[in-house]
Structure formats: C-alpha cells, structure tokens
Ligand SMILES: CC(=O)SCCNC(=O)CCNC(=O)[C@H](O)C(C)(C)COP(=O)(O)OP(=O)(O)OC[C@H]1O[C@@H](n2cnc3c(N)ncnc32)[C@H](O)[C@@H]1OP(=O)(O)O
C-alpha cells in the first residue's frame with residue numbers, strides 16, 4: 035500500500051511498510067546516490083529558461099500576472115452543499131480555525147437565512163477573532179441582507195442567477211428587477227460599513243450584454259468585488275480567460291470567480307482566471323460542493339506552488355493542508371481521492387526503476403512539488419517487477435549491508451524473478467538482501483550462483499517457519 039494511503043476509512047492511514055523512505059535530500063548534500071558517492075557535488079539541474087524552452091514555467095510571468103490573489107474558502111458554504119455534508123457547530127469552528135491557521139484570506143459561511151443554527155454558527159465564527167475575513171453568502175434579497183449584517187460578518191456575498199435558465203426556472207425575475215434589487219441590497223450592506231460582493235450565478239450561460247451591464251452598474255455604486263460563477267461547470271479555460279479579461283476592462287473593482295468541476299476543469303480554470311486578472315478564487319477543501327463541487331483548495335495551491343513555490347510558501351502554511359483535508363474528509367465521511375494533488379496516497383511515491391534511480395540522484399527529475407514543503411515524505415517503492423538495481427542499492431545502504439554493484443544487480447534479478455509471481459513486501463526484500471549478504475560473507479554464495487541462492491533462501495524460509503511454529 036502507498037504511504038499516504040487512506041485505507042478504507044476517511045482519515046488518511048499511513049502504511050509505510052512496503053516503501054523505502056527516501057531522505058528528503060538536496061541533490062549532492064545528503065542523498066543516497068546511485069554512483070555510490072554520498073554527498074558528491076552534482077551539477078545543479080539547469081533552469082529551463084525562455085530561450086531554451088518558451089513553454090517553461092517562469093516565476094516572472096506568475097508574479098506579473100498573478101501578483102495578489104486571495105482565496106475565498108467556501109468549505110463552510112459551498113462545501114455544506116456537498117451531498118454528504120453535515121457540519122455541527124464544533125466541526126465548523128474546527129474547520130474555520132484550521133483554514134485560518136493555513137492562511138486563507140476569506141472564509142465564506144452558509145447564509146444565516148438558511149436556518150436558526152446556520153445563523154447562530156455564523157455569529158459564533160465571527161466571534162472567534164480569526165485573521166481571515168468572514169463572509170456570508172446570501173440571495174439578492176433585502177430580507178437575507180438584513181439577517182446577514184446582524185451576524186457580525188466582515189462582508190456579504192450577494193448572488194442571483196442571470197442566465198435565462200435561472201431567470202425563468204429559479205427566481206423568475208427579469209434583468210430590470212435584478213438590477214434594482216442588487217442596487218438596493220448592495221447599498222444597504224455598504225451602509226453597514228462592511229464588504230459587499232455581487233455575483234451573477236450561471237455567468238457563462240448568461241447574455242454577455244446583460245452581464246457586463248449589471249457588473250458595470252454595481253461597480254459604479256462601489257461594490258468591493260464582482261463575481262463570475264461557472265455554476266454548472268460548463269466553461270473551459272479559453273472561455274474563462276475571455277470573460278475575465280473582458281470584465282477586467284469594464285470594472286475597476288476586484289473580480290472573484292467560482293468554478294464548478296463537472297468536467298474536471300476547475301483548477302485549470304482558476305489558474306487561467308488569475309492569469310486573466312481575477313483577484314479572488316473560491317475554493318473548498320477537497321473541492322466539496324454541489325454535485326462534484328468546485329476548485330479544491332489543495333489543487334489550487336499545488337498549481338500555484340508549481341508556478342511559484344517561494345511565493346506560495348510565504349503566503350500559506352502548506353504543511354497544514356493534509357491535516358485540513360483529513361479533518362474535512364472525516365467530517366463528510368469520504369476518503370481523500372487517490373489522485374488528489376499533494377495528499378493523494380501515492381502523490382510522492384516513485385515506482386519504476388528508471389524513475390527511482392533519477393529521484394535518488396535528484397528529486398526534481400520527477401517531482402514538481404517538494405513533499406517536504408508540505409510536511410510529507412517521498413517514497414521509492416521496490417519489490418515489484420519494475421524495480422531496478424539502483425533502488426535496491428539505496429535499500430542495501432539503508433540496511434547497512436556491504437555489497438558490490440555486481441552483487442546488488444544479482445540480488446535485484448532474484449527480486450524481479452520473485453516479483454513476477456507476486457509483489458514482494460519490504461520485509462521480503464529485506465530478508466532476501468540479508469540472506470544474500472550473509473551468503474556472500476560466508477562464501478556460500480557468489481554472483482550468478484542461482485541455485486546456491488535458491489538453496490539459501492529455502493533454508494531461511496524453513497528456519498523462519500520453524501521459529502514461527504515454536505513461538
Ligand atoms: C448556486 C448556489 O449554490 S446559490 C447558494 C445556494 N444556497 C442555498 O440555497 C442556501 C440554503 N438554502 C435555504 O436554506 C433555502 O433555500 C432558503 C432559506 C434560502 C430559501 O428557502 P425557501 O424560502 O423555502 O425557498 P426555496 O428554497 O424553496 O426556493 C428558493 C427561493 O429563493 C428565490 N431565489 C432563488 N435564488 C435567488 C436569488 N439568488 N436571489 C433572490 N431570490 C432567489 C426563489 O425564487 C425561491 O423563492 P420563492 O419560493 O418565493 O419563489
């Protein structure tokens with residue numbers, strides 16, 4: 035099983051038994067090198083620069099295009115709309131505190147109009163004195179606005195559908211009514227001295243003229259942010275880029291974006307939105323929300339980190355990510371998905387021999403994210419038929435055994451032969467290496483003596499069985 039595995043319950047269970055834990059080494063500092071030299075000075079991995087590869091990610095682009103983004107963390111609003119979610123007050127407070135410690139700029143809470151407990155929880159979270167600004171999310175309606183401002187929030191996110199689908203089948207209001215009510219609600223919230231954002235639900239299926247017109251109107255009356263919402267997850271990165279770019283030329287206020295993940299585009303769309311000039315991205319932990327949810331916090335962080343690790347490290351407490359995901363996974367009774375960026379159960383496990391050798395020499399060969407920056411560990415998996423001798427050599431060194439390269443290659447062949455029948459556990463590999471080593475030491479074995487090795491292994495198995503039987 036892989037090291038960050040969740041077994042079959044929600045919180046991640048770590049089973050490291052079958053893995054070689056690779057030292058989180060800087061190349062040439064204390065890594066276990068395939069050439070057998072510890073601490074040898076290796077040439078630094080060249081940075082891909084513009085001249086040599088125009089597509090190489092460059093921190094400069096990232097900084098100029100995405101200089102000041104904010105995360106609006108909506109696990110306690112959009113996330114509560116996830117099918118499995120029921121957050122009691124204690125859990126909401128734990129999640130809010132964890133998100134705050136992670137460093138998100140905003141925490142968005144379910145409308146206090148939803149229920150009496152939602153209202154009380156909103157007040158309780160406002161009283162925690164967190165660094166993150168606390169928002170609540172309401173319909174474009176004066177009744178909701180009045181309740182919201184009484185809770186003590188730092189800001190109110192107002193939303194109403196502008197697509198013909200929602201105008202006809204959800205609230206039944208036309209653009210004139212929407213605009214009039216939006217102005218009334220925004221002015222009311224502003225009069226209370228707190229932030230207000232106006233968002234048009236289902237933006238990508240709304241008429242562009244209607245959309246730009248209402249955004250311009252609310253911008254003129256001093257809304258803090260306008261929000262674009264891909265409510266049904268229909269947008270692709272090019273559409274996101276175009277709409278955000280167009281809006282950037284029309285309003286002076288900040289631009290927030292809320293992206294559903296129905297077609298798996300939510301992270302890419304969020305990144306593109308930032309490149310196009312969005313300032314605020316909505317996320318939820320593990321992406322939970324209506325249907326398959328929205329841009330996941332961890333996925334967005336991974337994608338931004340890949341573009342500019344130092345910037346993202348300075349902004350967020352990255353080692354907390356796993357703890358937050360476990361907290362939420364447990365609360366909503368799901369596993370962390372195996373392919374989750376950063377915390378997926380094999381996110382930092384390397385298997386094939388070619389990868390293992392290069393990783394042991396320099397982790398940047400096959401990793402764009404550094405596990406140590408997330409408080410996680412890198413593993414090399416051995417004992418399967420894809421194992422190479424370089425990976426076995428690193429295990430031999432970890433076990434403190436003295437074998438030549440030729441002997442290690444010979445032992446590797448045996449591991450592969452056995453692994454063709456069944457993958458060998460770490461214990462299997464270790465005992466094979468020990469048996470091999472003692473055979474060499476005692477002179478009972480030499481490189482290439484297959485039969486002698488089989489006999490030694492058989493003897494070892496019989497001795498172990500007798501020992502186990504007498505225990
Ligand atoms: C895309 C999104 O995720 S938006 C956020 C979704 N969040 C929520 O729905 C919060 C949880 N919701 C609730 O607790 C309830 O739906 C409430 C309290 C908001 C409303 O409950 P009810 O009054 O019983 O209405 P119900 O939920 O059946 O229908 C929604 C009502 O809001 C109206 N409405 C829907 N969207 C909006 C909007 N954005 N602005 C104003 N009114 C709206 C509808 O017209 C309908 O009112 P009606 O019954 O008078 O026609």
Ligand SMILES: O=C(O)CCC(=O)C(=O)O
Nearest residue numbers: 193233235261263265292
């Ligand atoms: O308020 C918003 O911008 C988004 C609301 C929402 O959850 C959605 O449209 O999917």
Ligand SMILES: [Mg+2]
Nearest residue numbers: 112265323324
């Ligand atoms: Mg949503």
